[in-house]
Amino acid sequence: MNHGNNFESWNEAEGTFEGRAFPSEAEWLDLPAPPIADDFVARTLAALRVDADRDERGAPEGSTGEVGLATVGQGTVGLAEHGADGAADGAIVGHLLTPDILAAFKAPDPSKDFVARTLQAVQDDRRSRWRELLAKYVAPEPSSEFVVRTLRALANDAGPARRNSARATANNRWGVVRSSLSRPWFLSLVALAAAVTVVVILQPSNPAPLEQRVADSARASLASTYSATPLPAVLASLELSQDPDSLPSGGPDGMWLLLHREGR
Amino acid sequence: LTEITNTTVQLAQQGDQAACQTIVEALHRPVIATIFRFLGARYRKDVEDLAQEVFLKVFRALSRFDPSRAKFTTWVYTFVRNHCFDVLKRRRVPTSSLHATDPDEAPRDFADRRELVPTHDAENQELGRRISEALSTLGEEQRMVFILREYEGLDYKEIAEVTGVSEGTVKSRLFRAKESLRQELEPYLKAGA
Numbered sequence: 001m002n003h004g005n006n007f008e009s010w011n012e013a014e015g016t017f018e019g020r021a022f023p024s025e026a027e028w029l030d031l032p033a034p035p036i037a038d039d040f041v042a043r044t045l046a047a048l049r050v051d052a053d054r055d056e057r058g059a060p061e062g063s064t065g066e067v068g069l070a071t072v073g074q075g076t077v078g079l080a081e082h083g084a085d086g087a088a089d090g091a092i093v094g095h096l097l098t099p100d101i102l103a104a105f106k107a108p109d110p111s112k113d114f115v116a117r118t119l120q121a122v123q124d125d126r127r128s129r130w131r132e133l134l135a136k137y138v139a140p141e142p143s144s145e146f147v148v149r150t151l152r153a154l155a156n157d158a159g160p161a162r163r164n165s166a167r168a169t170a171n172n173r174w175g176v177v178r179s180s181l182s183r184p185w186f187l188s189l190v191a192l193a194a195a196v197t198v199v200v201i202l203q204p205s206n207p208a209p210l211e212q213r214v215a216d217s218a219r220a221s222l223a224s225t226y227s228a229t230p231l232p233a234v235l236a237s238l239e240l241s242q243d244p245d246s247l248p249s250g251g252p253d254g255m256w257l258l259l260h261r262e263g264r
Numbered sequence: 265l266t267e268i269t270n271t272t273v274q275l276a277q278q279g280d281q282a283a284c285q286t287i288v289e290a291l292h293r294p295v296i297a298t299i300f301r302f303l304g305a306r307y308r309k310d311v312e313d314l315a316q317e318v319f320l321k322v323f324r325a326l327s328r329f330d331p332s333r334a335k336f337t338t339w340v341y342t343f344v345r346n347h348c349f350d351v352l353k354r355r356r357v358p359t360s361s362l363h364a365t366d367p368d369e370a371p372r373d374f375a376d377r378r379e380l381v382p383t384h385d386a387e388n389q390e391l392g393r394r395i396s397e398a399l400s401t402l403g404e405e406q407r408m409v410f411i412l413r414e415y416e417g418l419d420y421k422e423i424a425e426v427t428g429v430s431e432g433t434v435k436s437r438l439f440r441a442k443e444s445l446r447q448e449l450e451p452y453l454k455a456g457a
Binding site: 047048099101102104105106107108110111114115117118119121122123125126129 | 279285289293296297308311312316323324389399414442
């Protein structure tokens with residue numbers, strides 16, 4: 001098979017020689033290589049050499065991540081600030097495509113209120129996701145139909161035999177109480193219970209709820225450590241198993257919700 | 265130079281508002297710039313909304329950030345990259361070509377050297393537009409690697425972490441991206457030289 005060596009008839013876009021159909025699969029292995037530019041090897045080696053030189057000098061490797069962020073963060077393009085490596089950068093980009101030229105492609109300045117809007121969006125997002133999460137685990141109120149059916153079932157279940165049995169049980173209990181009343185230890189026990197009840201009733205004031213006391217005694221950022229309930233952790237682990245993109249798990253959000261509800 | 269320390273990240277993980285603000289303030293400009301440069305000028309109106317979506321994703325996943333595995337900024341760039349790719353997948357906006365048929369978008373013939381030297385804002389804007397168009401002709405992965413390296417200054421290792429490929433692949437993509445850009449911008453570069 002003779003394909004000839006007329007590279008000038010090579011069609012770059014089609015990947016074939018002009019005037020020839022695309023070769024069959026059997027012919028592929030015999031096809032000559034497509035023409036390569038004379039300076040391809042030299043250009044490639046030169047580019048790799050420049051790249052390697054830049055890496056060896058250690059800049060902008062290592063610290064450049066921060067440099068880029070900082071310079072762009074000041075509203076300028078990071079390339080211009082690469083300083084001494086500008087020439088090397090320009091060379092590797094393609095000899096003439098210098099950082100100065102690339103710097104013309106400037107990104108727009110963000111709105112002044114972007115940070116505030118984003119923080120508000122983050123807060124709203126966390127709040128709504130926690131509400132959704134909590135709503136999943138709130139038991140619904142029983143329907144009136146369910147209540148009626150249950151009461152009817154209980155009423156039907158109370159037949160004559162069951163009523164007799166219940167009456168006999170009540171008689172037995174009254175007999176036990178009557179016999180106990182005649183014993184001294186029982187009277188002492190009743191007196192002690194009455195004294196305890198009086199002491200409890202005369203307590204000066206009701207203590208604050210546990211959550212309130214925890215919130216008062218701990219910094220909000222450490223609230224998870226003092227979480228009064230395992231619910232946040234349970235919910236977070238359930239959520240994480242169901243939704244890999246879920247909110248950060250842990251206690252602070254639960255406490256944060258509590259504090260938010262109290263307007264603090 | 266505002267550095268995001270591990271302490272700041274930990275506080276943000278605990279819901280500290282000031283720490284969250286520090287993170288957004290330090291990173292919003294590079295995040296917006298990267299999204300804009302990657303998606304192109306046609307997304308100019310959407311770029312802040314997209315950046316905000318990136319931050320929402322970052323803060324939702326904040327509890328899973330592991331400082332022993334990556335720098336925080338590198339980790340954030342993975343969200344930027346993934347979100348940009350999601351946007352392109354979702355909206356399927358065709359990439360524009362330097363060889364546009366629209367007369368307003370047609371490439372200009374830089375015959376006058378004065379036009380080639382970016383000394384005026386208008387000329388810079390024109391050049392920026394040409395670079396944007398040239399970037400849009402690159403493949404998505406090549407474009408992202410080029411932007412992270414040449415505009416955001418990430419090193420090869422960091423880019424490899426962001427894009428999920430080896431450093432060798434990063435170098436290869438970067439080299440091909442630069443070659444393509446050089447070819448696309450050749451008329452300007454030759455005249456400018």
